[in-house]
Amino acid sequence: MTEQTAIRWEKDADQIVTLLLDDPNQSANTMNALYIRSMELTVERLVAEKSSILGVIVTSAKKSFFAGGDLRDLKQARPEHAKAMMDGVTEIKRHLRVLETLGKPVVAALNGTALGGGFEIALGCHYRIALDDPKAKFGLPEVKLGLLPGGGGVTRTVRLLGIQNALMSVLLQGDEMDAQKAKAQGLIHEVVSSRDEMFDKARAWIKGNPKAGQPWDQKGYKIPGGTPSVPSFAMNLPAFPANLRKQLKGANYPAPLAIMCAAVEGSQVDFDTALRIEGRYFTELACGQVSKNMIEAFFFNLQAISRGGSRPQGVAPYTAKKVAVLGAGMMGAGIAYSCIRSGCEVVLKDLSLDAAEKGKGYAASLLDKEVKRGKLTQDKRSELLGRIKATCDGADLAGCDLVIEAVFEDQALKHRVFREIQDVVSSDALLASNTSSLPITGLAEGVHKPENFVGLHFFSPVEKMPLVEIIRGKKTSQEALAKAFDVVLQLKKTPIVVSDARGFFTTRVIGTFINEGIAMLAEGLHPSSIEQAAAQAGYPVGTLALMDELTLTLPRKLRDEAKKAFEKEGKAYLAHPADPIIDCMIDEFGRKGKSTGGGFYDYPTGGKKALWQGLFDHFYVAGKTIAFEDMKDRLLFIESIETVRCMEEGVIEAVADANIGSIFGIGYPPWTGGVVQFMNGYKGGLAGFVARARDLALTYGARFEPPPLLVGKAERGEVFA
Secondary structure (H helix, E strand, O other), X not given: OOOOOOEEEEEOOOOEEEEEEOOOOOOOOEEOHHHHHHHHHHHXXXXXXXXHOOEXXXXXXXXXXXXXXXXXHHOOOOHHHHHHHHHXXXXXXXXXXXXXXXXXXXXXXXXXXXXXXXXXXXXXXXXXXXXXXXXXXXXXXXXXXXXXXXXXXXXXXXXXXXXXXXXXXXXXXOOOEOHHHHHHOOOOOXXXXXXXXXXXXXXXXXXXXXXXXXXXHOOOOOOOOOOOOOHHHHHHOXXXXXXXXXXXXXXXXXXXXXXXXXXXXXXXXXXXXXXXXXXXXXXXHHOOHHHHHHHHHHHHHHHHHXXXXXXXXXXXXXXXXXXXXXXXXXXXXXXXXXXXXXXXXXXXXXXXXXXXXXXXXXXXXXXXXXXXXXXXXXXXXXXHHOOEEEEOOHHXXXXXXXXXXXXXXXXXHHHHHHHHHOOOOOOOOEEEEOOOOOOHHHHHOOOOOHHHEEEEEEOOOOOOOOEEEXXXXXXXXXXXXXXXXXXXXXXXXXXXXXXXXOOOOHHHXXXXXXXXXXXXXXXXXXXXXXXXXXXXXOOOOOXXXXXXXXXXXXXXHHXXXXXXXXXXXXXXXXXXXXXXXXHXXXXXXXXXXXXXXXXXXXXXXXXXXXXXXXXXXXXXXXXXXXXXXXXXXXXXXXXXHHHHHHHHOOOOOXXXXXXXXXXXXXXXXXXXXXXXXXXXXXXXXXXXHHHHHXXXXXXXXXXXXXXXXXXXXXXXXXXXX
16 A cells, blocks of 8 residues: 655656645645655655656645644644654755755746745745745745744845844744735745746756755855854844844743744754754744744634624625725724725715715725835725725715714714715625624614614724624624624624623623723832733733723723623622722823823823823832732733633634734734633643632632633633643
8 A cells, every 4th residue: 555645746848757645635735744754754755766857846736835834733732742853854854855955956947835844944045936826825924823924934044045034034024915015025936927937947947957055064154244254244133132022022932032033043043953943943832832832823613703603604695896995094094994905885974964975085095005006006005095995964864785884983963974885885784883883783773674683893993904793682683793793894893793782791800800900000009010910911002002992981981881781680889999080080180092192191282102200209109019920910810811701602602713813903912822721721721720710810800700601610720732
């Protein structure tokens, strides 16, 4: 019986061998055990038969070239697997080293996407030709998964581009580039328009370069830009860790530091020693928890969402064609822009034509920026902008199959704008409200067909934020929910699905983060330490700064509404330690946030924002401190605990939705893998998380007490899945 292989061998009349990467068990090629064994046998055969070989072409029989490392295997790696991991990655690199030192020209014919380990295979070839496919992506994105390119990617890019360019343009950014950009970066040699041209050029290059080799294997080769042994380079070397430290703000991201170390250390030794250095850093990251967290969120969770994990099954796919956007403020204008970029026609309606035209102007300014950056032609810009019709006349909404309302957060107002247009738009139109907190079931009472009504909570600025929270009202139909899911994907954004409740998921959870920071202020802790704790925990913005952006009046409004709801249900409202501080800031000092001139921060004209001196005068208690780790944990734990409460109440069900929603929507630190993965991956598992939560509850309040759902899973040795 013939041994199964992931690499097919074809040899033509010119004695050129084509290696077809083709895993028979998967739709994409990955660096799994079958690939490793297949490549081992392949390079052995190349060495044995090289006297009868003119050259080698490495390509793929799949739609993509090679997807990279097998993340299912990497997710299982633990510290006790370090030796096996190091041995495995060393073997992968040995195969590529044999390939590039074969003494025969080797060309990578990149017929599709080559990322991570796939692009490392390409870097192990002497010449790289890529098909100009707009869907194909190239690069080394491992840093975004808490890893580094461990198949020679660090070592080869440093020698190809120089330390600085390799770090700043490829390794630390982790960008996925199209073929033209990869060529501009010096990673690809040629870009061609057809598959036939790709192979013709590959064969021609082999015939014209019979003695090809890697530049770093040539006598006298020097790394572009120099190494630490060059005085001029050494003088600037301290800037690398300083800039990285500034960028990371002390957060738990070991991968960028490991990449920098592997690049700099590897540049000072021979190629094979550099590969070993790279391998050791890779092994440490791969066996660590942060990479597990990031792989879970940014690969498996995102994949689950994009494949329709929370989409009702059995509903035909839906594509919006003509969209009515009600309200032309920043949110409405951003939504209109996202819609035209996805191929929709848009009717942008406001109370006055001037207001609607102003919203269209915002979309125009975004398109102008794209033209300036070379991402859009002037003709395309005009064509896209022409898809927006600004109006104040409801009759212009005739034929719209999707309505997205984006007016002020007031239920009566939202009812009115829907009443005005519901008989004008298509009878089966999907009706959506962009609300961050108002219950969808109540909003749906204002339309004839509440089954067609759903919440679409966009985040600001719409054109940049990747998440949309879909809220299912009590009467929302499965068809409407499926349509909403399809619309979000059509807009090239990430959908999560939640059930109707005040604050939904994201607003409710982020509120606990903000309140916890303000509670620390109420305890007399130093305001700068509070903001620094958020930064070092990995949040993009401090709690006090974020509160200023949202305005202090919003949480008070939500609190008052919650109180009324609790009273209506006969329940007692539990006051939060942050409440008196918010009331004091608004009522005594008249500080309501950034938009009103100042809140926890001052915003001098033309100057940098700074913490308001009044925080130190009125709230800070000199000498008052708590353990800094407690400050970070309070922020991280309170959001995870609130997520469990949301799960208990049925507000959110899918783990993937909770993780991605927390990272993409409300800035939960990416290194954690999201609010649920943080608990799953905590030291000691859920039991360890519960123990730490109880410690925090004893010291800082009952709000940290772990909910029954969490305790039960911990006691049974389970995880959230």
